[in-house]
Amino acid sequence: MTEKSSPLLDLIWGVSAIATAIGxxxxxxxxxxxxxxxxxxxxxxxxxxxxxxxxxHFTEDAA
Structure with missing residues (x-):
């Protein structure tokens, strides 16, 4: 039986961290x-x- 590997989620937690990521x-x-x-x-x-x-989200808006 093979296990399916789930992709790691790269999450950004908190408004401050999200703000930093988007400038x-x-x-x-x-x-x-x-x-x-x-x-x-x-x-x-x-x-x-x-x-x-x-x-x-940002790259779709730019296209």
Missing amino acids: RTDRQTFHMISTGELPARKIGNRWVIERTRLVA
Whole structure:
């Protein structure tokens, strides 16, 4: 029986870390998340986003 390997998730945790990744302030980033402009999810009390989805979000808009 072979095991399926699951890809590792590269997650960015917290508004500050997400803001750093996209070059925005915490306030700008929180606004983008709360309006649904960024595909982040709230887990517990922290926002989290998968790095590949974040990159795809910006590259799709540019295309």
